Amino acid sequence: MSEAYQDQPNATAAASGRFSEPLAWLSSLAMHACALICLAVFTQIAPLDKAPLLFTSPPPEEPEPLDDAFRVSEELSIDIGALSDGGVGDAAASAPLEAVVPEVALDLQALTELGQIPTLEASTPSLSSPDPNSNTLVIGVGAVGTTGSEGAIDWLTGAILQSLEQSPTVVVWLFDRSESLTAQREEIVRRFDRVYEELGVAATRGAEGFDAAEEDEAPLLTSIVAFGEGVEFVTRKPTADIEAIKEAVRSIEPDESGAENVFGAVLSAAERHKRYRLQRPRRNVMLVVVTDEAGDDFANIDRAVAYCRKMQMPVYAVGAPAPFGRRETYVRYVDPDPKYDQTPQYLPVQQGPETLFPERLRLGSFAGDDYDGTILDSGFGPYALTRLTRETNGSFIAVHPFRVDAGRANRRGADDTMVARLDYFFDQRVMRRYLPDYVPTTEYQKRVSRNGAKRALVEASAMAWTEKLENVRRDFPKLDEAQFAEDLSNAQRAAAILEPKLAQLVTTLRRGEADRPKIDDPRWQAGYDLALGQALAAKVRAEGYNAMLALAKQGLSFTSEKKDTWVIRPAEEISTGSLDQREAEDAIRYLKRVVAEHEGTPWAFLAQRELSTPLGWKWNDEFRNLAERRQQENNRPPRPERPEPPPKPRRTPKL
Structure with missing residues (x-):
């Protein structure tokens, strides 16, 4: 009995110890949680006096002294070397050069939204080097x-x-x-x-x-x-x-x-x-x-x-x-x-x-x-x-x-x-x-036959290649009416030969006009547009020239009695009919498209030259003192004949 009585208090104490440990742990946890909550409530976010340093770089190392054989000048030389003014065609530089736009800005974003951390901007040089293939023979290139x-x-x-x-x-x-x-x-x-x-x-x-x-x-x-x-x-x-x-x-x-x-x-x-x-x-x-x-x-x-x-x-x-x-x-x-x-x-x-x-x-x-x-x-x-x-x-x-x-x-x-x-x-x-x-x-x-515009260009070019077109007369002296009328008639005959050829060229090229939008090759685009623009311009000029000659045969009056020569010159105004006006507008449209879309090419060069001369005509009267000059020629004594040495023989080699 005494031993059992003595063990009973020990068992009670052990049981109370087992219940008191969890209560102490929970009490401690509650107290710490309350402390954290109080700190969080009464905390104030204040701006930083200085921006934090996001990264640092090691201190610069002192360069080791170089031998004299490796020393170079710090001054830029433009007289020698692959990058010099005279270095065209020499070895291209392999070391990078600082580009024309020397820096690229990098916008570094903040890593957190808490606090007022300023965004930093860094710059680094953008490096480039000369094109190593700029003077290299490209395999398969046209020329x-x-x-x-x-x-x-x-x-x-x-x-x-x-x-x-x-x-x-x-x-x-x-x-x-x-x-x-x-x-x-x-x-x-x-x-x-x-x-x-x-x-x-x-x-x-x-x-x-x-x-x-x-x-x-x-x-x-x-x-x-x-x-x-x-x-x-x-x-x-x-x-x-x-x-x-x-x-x-x-x-x-x-x-x-x-x-x-x-x-x-x-x-x-x-x-x-x-x-x-x-x-x-x-x-x-x-x-x-x-x-x-x-x-x-x-x-x-x-x-x-x-x-x-x-x-x-x-x-x-x-x-x-x-x-x-x-x-x-x-x-x-x-x-x-x-x-x-x-x-x-x-x-x-x-x-x-x-x-x-x-x-x-x-x-x-x-x-x-x-x-x-x-x-x-x-x-x-x-x-x-x-x-x-x-x-x-x-x-x-x-x-x-x-x-x-x-x-x-x-x-x-x-x-x-x-x-x-x-x-x-x-x-x-x-x-x-x-x-x-x-x-x-x-x-x-095959390629030409599939597109009407290409076919028309080749056909028209072959026609023009075999038949050379003659130039036209511009000056018409008027010493008497008979001589003046004869000169006008002769010029009209030349124009009459010219007009059918130009009309045939325009007709041939117009047949391919519907297929022109289907061409995607810039060479064929420029070739067709230039050809049709030139042909229309030449046709308008030829027909206008002939009409102005016919007008002159009906009679022209000098602006003063002293004038003795009529000169026909290009003019902006086209006064020979609505058809010529429409064709002139088409010619200018095609030629301007060549200049705009094919700059720096032979087609643009020829189109610009064509546009520099107006398509119309006008008559101007001038004084050239024809009567006095003719009289001086008639009164001039004949030149004495001088014996000339026999001409040397002439060779024409086959090149």
């Missing part, structure tokens, strides 16, 4: 331009280097044997030494000559081919001997036939060198054509393209740019032999057109200038030769000594002998949007 043969060889050096990086290479040079290319061949020969040195494959003959096995293993081999009416392989086989290469080029003699069968020569050269593509060790084979004409054997173009593509032989061409919308331009020629007549001759050379068929009207000008007055650069090479280079992954390099980036040709201080006439050049980057259709003849005809 690139340079002012001389040396510049063209510099372009080709890059292409040869790219080929050597892939595989050992054979470069086959095909030189036109025409006399007009003699100076250009010599320029290229003088450049060969530098090219081979830059490529790191220069070699010269020693006392014992080359070892045949070593030469066959040379990374770069060269063949020289000459072509004219036929093909001559000047080097027996490809060689790495620079002196032998230069001697081979200098040994090429002009071909008196004047024929230039360039595509047959390319085909023969490709077939002769195909073993380097088929036998091991395989080599790349590049064909480089140097010529100043379009080629006479157009029938071989498809075979040449197909074979070079099959053998994977890219074709590059160094040649003259094609004149815009023309087959021929002119070369100034002076006989080099003083025994012959030294009078300059202007000989036609075939260097175009840049398209398969002409896509430009050939019209006379009422402003007094013949169609041949201004010859424009097309921005591309001759169609067939450029197509050959493009379809074989090569390029056409257009060479002209008077070339400028855009604008009138630079003839200052230059000799224009044996230089094809081009008066105006256009930016090559702009012209690349207006690439001709470099496709086979059958495919070209």
